[in-house]
Amino acid sequence: MSEVSRNAPHPNPLPPAGEGTNAEGLNLLWLQSGGCGGCTLSLLNADCRNLFDTFKGLGINVLWHPTLSEQSADEARAIIDSCASGATRLDILCLEGAVLKGPFGSGGFHKTTGNDSMMSLIESLCKVARHTVAVGSCAAFGGVTAGGSNPTDACGLQYDDDSQGGLLGEDYRAAGGLPVLNIAGCPIHPHWVVETLASLAAGELREEHLDVFRRPRIYADHLVHHGCTRNEFYEFKASAHKPSDLGCLMENMGCKGTQVHADCNIRLWNGEGSCLRGGYACIACTEPGFEEPGHAFGVTPKIAGIPIGLPTDMPKAWFVALAALSKSATPKRVKENAVADHQVITPVSKRTRLK
Amino acid sequence: MTRRIIGPFNRVEGDLEVTLDIESGRVAAAYVNSPMYRGFEQILQGKHPLDALVYVPRICGICSVAQSAASAQALAQAMGLQAPQNGRLAANLTLAAENLADHLSHFYLFFMPDFARDGYADRLWFAAAQARFKAVTGTAAAEVLPVRAKFMNVMGYLAGKWPHTLSLQPGGSARALEEAEKLRLKILLTEFRVFLERILFGDSLQAVAALDSEAALWAWMESRSHRADFAHFLSIARDLELQQMGRATDRFMSYGAYSDGETALFQSGLWADGKLQVLDVSAIREDVTSSWMAGDNALAPDEGETLPQPDKQGAYSWCKAPRLSGQVVETGALARQMVAGHPLVRDMVAHHGGSVLARVVARMLELALVIPAMENWLKQIQPGAPFCVQAHELEEGRGVGLIEAARGGLGHWLDVRGGNIHNYQIIAPTTWNFSPRDAAGEPGALEQALVGLVADEGRNTAPLAVQHVVRSFDPCMVCTVH
Numbered sequence: 001m002s003e004v005s006r007n008a009p010h011p012n013p014l015p016p017a018g019e020g021t022n023a024e025g026l027n028l029l030w031l032q033s034g035g036c037g038g039c040t041l042s043l044l045n046a047d048c049r050n051l052f053d054t055f056k057g058l059g060i061n062v063l064w065h066p067t068l069s070e071q072s073a074d075e076a077r078a079i080i081d082s083c084a085s086g087a088t089r090l091d092i093l094c095l096e097g098a099v100l101k102g103p104f105g106s107g108g109f110h111k112t113t114g115n116d117s118m119m120s121l122i123e124s125l126c127k128v129a130r131h132t133v134a135v136g137s138c139a140a141f142g143g144v145t146a147g148g149s150n151p152t153d154a155c156g157l158q159y160d161d162d163s164q165g166g167l168l169g170e171d172y173r174a175a176g177g178l179p180v181l182n183i184a185g186c187p188i189h190p191h192w193v194v195e196t197l198a199s200l201a202a203g204e205l206r207e208e209h210l211d212v213f214r215r216p217r218i219y220a221d222h223l224v225h226h227g228c229t230r231n232e233f234y235e236f237k238a239s240a241h242k243p244s245d246l247g248c249l250m251e252n253m254g255c256k257g258t259q260v261h262a263d264c265n266i267r268l269w270n271g272e273g274s275c276l277r278g279g280y281a282c283i284a285c286t287e288p289g290f291e292e293p294g295h296a297f298g299v300t301p302k303i304a305g306i307p308i309g310l311p312t313d314m315p316k317a318w319f320v321a322l323a324a325l326s327k328s329a330t331p332k333r334v335k336e337n338a339v340a341d342h343q344v345i346t347p348v349s350k351r352t353r354l355k
Numbered sequence: 356m357t358r359r360i361i362g363p364f365n366r367v368e369g370d371l372e373v374t375l376d377i378e379s380g381r382v383a384a385a386y387v388n389s390p391m392y393r394g395f396e397q398i399l400q401g402k403h404p405l406d407a408l409v410y411v412p413r414i415c416g417i418c419s420v421a422q423s424a425a426s427a428q429a430l431a432q433a434m435g436l437q438a439p440q441n442g443r444l445a446a447n448l449t450l451a452a453e454n455l456a457d458h459l460s461h462f463y464l465f466f467m468p469d470f471a472r473d474g475y476a477d478r479l480w481f482a483a484a485q486a487r488f489k490a491v492t493g494t495a496a497a498e499v500l501p502v503r504a505k506f507m508n509v510m511g512y513l514a515g516k517w518p519h520t521l522s523l524q525p526g527g528s529a530r531a532l533e534e535a536e537k538l539r540l541k542i543l544l545t546e547f548r549v550f551l552e553r554i555l556f557g558d559s560l561q562a563v564a565a566l567d568s569e570a571a572l573w574a575w576m577e578s579r580s581h582r583a584d585f586a587h588f589l590s591i592a593r594d595l596e597l598q599q600m601g602r603a604t605d606r607f608m609s610y611g612a613y614s615d616g617e618t619a620l621f622q623s624g625l626w627a628d629g630k631l632q633v634l635d636v637s638a639i640r641e642d643v644t645s646s647w648m649a650g651d652n653a654l655a656p657d658e659g660e661t662l663p664q665p666d667k668q669g670a671y672s673w674c675k676a677p678r679l680s681g682q683v684v685e686t687g688a689l690a691r692q693m694v695a696g697h698p699l700v701r702d703m704v705a706h707h708g709g710s711v712l713a714r715v716v717a718r719m720l721e722l723a724l725v726i727p728a729m730e731n732w733l734k735q736i737q738p739g740a741p742f743c744v745q746a747h748e749l750e751e752g753r754g755v756g757l758i759e760a761a762r763g764g765l766g767h768w769l770d771v772r773g774g775n776i777h778n779y780q781i782i783a784p785t786t787w788n789f790s791p792r793d794a795a796g797e798p799g800a801l802e803q804a805l806v807g808l809v810a811d812e813g814r815n816t817a818p819l820a821v822q823h824v825v826r827s828f829d830p831c832m833v834c835t836v837h
Contacts, residue, residue, distance in 0.1 A: 034393055036833050037368050038416025038518040044460075045504045045517070050497040062491070066365045070468055070490035073361045073817040100391070103665050110391040113362040113372060118391075144413040148398030151663070186413065187518055243529035244743035269516035271508030272539075278515015278522045279529030283409060285519075291410075296403035341531035342739050 025061040026091035026201050029083055029125070030135075032066050033110050033118045034145040034154045035097025038187040039136040040067050045270055046190035054194060058201045063088065077113055084124045092200060093129035093174075095122060095157060098138040098145040099167040102153030109152040119167065122157075126168055130176040131200055132157060133183060135193060140182035140213075141288040142166075148292075156182070159213070162288035178207060182214045186285035191267060192219050211261065213288060219267075223312060224257035224275075224282045227265035234258075236330040237323045238338035243298075244279055247338025251307060254298045255281035258311035262286040356383065359810070361817040362390070364825060366465040366490070368417045369832025371789075373825065374671075377810045382821070385798070385805035387789045389674040392647070395837040396661040399779040404430060404749050404771050405525075407779065411767070412519045414781070414837040417460075419518035420453040421760030422767075422834075425781075429769040431525035433754030434746055440616070441742045442527020444732045447613045448540075449513045449523060450758070451729050455547075456507055457761035458688070458718040461829045462555075463488075463499040463584075466715065469826065470591050474819045480591055487587065495584060498554065506547045512536045527743035534738045541733060548726050556723070557583025563723040567698040569598070569706055572716065585719050597712040598703065600808070601824035603800040604683045605708045607690035608634060608787070610766070612759035613728065620728050621695040621759065625679070629705075631694065635680070636757065639766070641782065642676040645669065645791035653678065653794065656768040657753065659780040673836040676790035676799060677782050685709060685800045686763025686787045687828060688717040697724075709804075711827040718761075718829070750774050760784055762829050783834035801828060 032040070048054045055062055064071060064079045071079060082088040099119050100109040107117025126132050134157045137143035141161055145154040156166040158180040164170040166180075173179055181200075183192050196216045199205040211220040228234065233248040240247035249255035257265075257275075260282050264274045275282050283297050284290040295301045301308045310319050333345040362372030374386040395414050399407060411426045412419040424446060431438065438446065468490035475481050487495050510517035513530060522530040532540070548560065556563050557579050566572050573593065579586035592598070611623030625634045640653035647670045649662040656677075663673075684690075689709060692700040697720060703713040749771050756767040763784030770778040790799035798806075801824070810818040 032370070034391070036413050036416040036419070036518075038413065038419060041416040041419075041518055044500060045507050047504060048501075050500040052491050052497060052500075064365075066363065067368070068464065068491060068496075069365060070472065072365045072822060073363065076363055076365055100393075103663070106665075108665050109393070109663075110370070112370075112390065113360060144398075144410060145393050147410065148394075148400065148402070151394030151397040152392060154393075187416065242743065242745040243524045243526065244531050244741075246531075268511070270511035270514075271505075273508075273511030273515045275515050275521065277511075277530075278520055279531070280515065280521035283521075297406050297409045341742050342533065 025059045027063050027089055028055075028060050028092040028094065028197070029063045029080065029090055030065040030094040030096065031080075031122065031125070033095065033097040033122065034100040034152060035136060035138040035143070037067070037096070039096045039193075040065070042187035043190045043193055046194055048194065055197070058198050060092070060197055060201050073113070080121070080125070084121070084128065086128055090125065090128050091130045092133060092197065093125050093131070094133045094135050095139045096135045098142050098154035098156060100145070100152040100154050101167070102151070105153070123167060126157070126172070126174070129174050131178060131181070132174045133181045133196070134158070135183050136188050137184045137186045137285055137288075137290065140184040143186055144291045146291065159288060162213070178205070179214055181205075181210065181216065184213065184215050184286045184288070185262065186290070189219065189264070189267065189269060192216065215261065215286065219263045220261040220286070222261065222263035222266060224260045224262050224264050225311070226263065228257060228276050229265070230276055232334060233338050235326060236334050237327045238330050238334045241339055244341040245339050246341065246343070249276065249281045250300065252300055253281045254283070254296070254300050256284040256309055257282035259309055260284045260287055361821065362388075364817075366468065366826065367830045367832060368415070369835070371825070371830060371832050373805070373821065375805070375810055375821065380809060380811065382805050382808045382810050385802045386671050387674070387791060387799060387801050388672045389789065389832050389836045391832070392663055392673040392836050394661070394663070396779055396781060399776050402776045403774075404433070404769070404776055405746065407769070407776065408521055408524070411781070415831060415834045416518050417457060417831055418453065418760040418762065418765070418834060420449050420514065420520065420523065421758050421765050423520060423523040424450050425756035425758040425765050425767040427523045427525045428756030428758065429754035429767045430746070430749075431754070432756070433752035433769055433771060434525055434749050436525050436744060436746060438527035439741045439744060441531070441736055441740050443614075443616060444736050445513055445528035445530065445532065445742060446523055447732050448729055449510070449520070449528075451613065451725050452506070452509045452513065453517065454761040455722055455725055456503055457829070458722055459499065459503055461718065461761075462715070463495050465829065466826045467495065467588065468493070469819060469822050472819060478594065480594065483581070483587070484591060487584070502547070502550050506543065509540055509543050512540055524743055525746050527741070529743055531742040532736055532738055537733060537736060537738065541730070544726065544730055544733065551722055551726065555584050555719075557586060560723040560726055564720065568702040569699070572699060588715065592712050592715075597823065598707045598710045600820060601711040601714070601804045601827050602708040603685050603804040605704065606682060606684045607693040607709070608679060608684040608686050608764055609691040609694035610634070610757035610759055610764040612691060620725075621691050624694040625684070626690070626693045631696070636755070636766075638680040639782070640678055640681070642678055642793040644676065644794045645671055646675045647673055648675060656766060656780045656782055657755070657770065659768065659778070661780065672791040674786055674790055676793045677787050678793055681795070683790070683797055683800055683803070684787060686784045687714060688721050688761070688763075689714045690763060691759055692717045692720060711823050714827040748774065762831050762834075763787065765834075781837055783831065783837065785828070785830045785832060785835040788828045789830055789832075789835055801825065
């Protein structure tokens, strides 16, 4: 996929997905399957007055959410079944967690009440949903649940790793005309979800607002590198050697932030955080297949001393030339701070008016 | 006898189903099913040892840091590493923040909404409980969500993000704090303390932590405004006699929590037969008689295996049945405070055994006990001193990580051979509490706690008493079967 411009519209744009908001609001059903529930917990970190009022204000009526709703057991099942039968209109289906197809295609690794597989329940709901949303990399592509030997035969709703297909197949379109929206991330940033749902509720989300992996471009048009506080170290190729070092994490520590599509260093996490600010590499959790990179996560794979994964849109020859030049020009402050866990040399204060 | 299957059980983390045999309107037997299997122990095989730090937090979205901490501890032991003081303090702060946020979420979002259900419409306290604690629409949820989100901003500084951080490393913390960040953390902790003192307790943390008997607890409740949420809960609990509900085995296990390298804030141990004993971790075995898992013998976790066998006869859960010296034990905040010796929980258990009330009270006590500890750890952090030592390549080695997550004891057993993970076995808190029957036919802790509860057969919905008991354990099902 690296040769494809990710900003390009989908080759076969479909008609827009319905106009305007529904006066009664959009009915949202949230289900969980092969995942950790971390996307819901991350969603609860949203920086808003409170999530319930935000959804209500946006015209989203949460029919049922496994972590938040009152209804349990029979009552919950009745709501889900009422959606599946069409008795209750299902406008937005959110799935968190991968679809578990195993063992032997039975879906038996996740059964729901009545001995149905969750897989078949998800499939029947996807047939009636006006919009289908994969929340998190597991629901989108399989994610960590599909790691290793993929013991549960896990896949995403409409992708299996980076190939189209998944549970629903390449041709699936929800009743509103859109394919599955992949809010990829492990976990999602809460605002990726809130903003995508806001856009759906306003009837404004079109296929051209999705990137090549059908991730909302509101966050996928950026690179994790954008806004990284380690940028001065990156410029001079002043690199960290161990966890807690302040230097750039790309050369040695496995960081893929210059290649990965997400705005983690622009909108930040839990107030003022991000992976890089937390002292560790971007492991590409918004990208399909991140769970099996083919190398140890914390070590940058290299050929002849040059990282294999070069910054997006950067020609290799230029990267090599610039890296050599900038390394030779690295200021002492940057060089020494890169391998320390605090600034051992602070920037010089000039005494004159700065120009 | 009638049999009822209750599921999908919500306001628990992950998927849960409970089957009840009901006789004369009461639960005669309970069978707890964890209906989802993902296979993390299989996924981890063959990986680079440090890659465990990427995978294991993703076992669980709600106790993600606890998983990281257990893994970092197992790796540190295998590598013979010792984190510097700053690293240890930062790791304690990160784990404590998660544990306290979980206690808060459990109380307001998972547990209390059950008292606002229509089944209690005839109670005098119902209107107030409904206004305050109703799921989604109650004033408490609206007030608590932003408080929780703000408190979790401590993770932005300590861990980059939550859930799923990589800051916790075997050598310490990858996130070195600056002086300015210490101040910002101090302000966030202070704001959270103010919320707890004003809204949850209506009293100082010190006063709550000092409650030393059940009599003192009730007297304190009488002296409080019922607008404070904990007192509000206690008044409901007294009416419903929640101290009489949900007794399990009264054997309580804790691995010990928040060590400074020598002593722990909450010590490790086993409370059984009415006294404190040394915890012998080598006596842990995982029985798979009732689990959809292959194997005949109960194995020690460092020799354990996890091989699904979905068609196994007589099995009814993906959860294994861990036992300590062959016995069922309970783990969680109540067990932790029983072992640590808090006089209030010791007194409550002496009177009634473990109960729904005692489990909730223990969580509330921890909110009051751990915030001052966090303030103290933060004060001790010295910017400029190291936070992390370098890990090295590990060819061969074994390590064990034993952590107290919000929900109780979490163990990771790591075996590295030829530079890769050969075996990685995990026993999560809810694996203990929600285990199925073992080879001797002995039911797990929740299965025992449900027996005898009133279960109105005429009603369509799950009996409320059953829901209180299940949620009093604060189950985490995604951890249970990982």
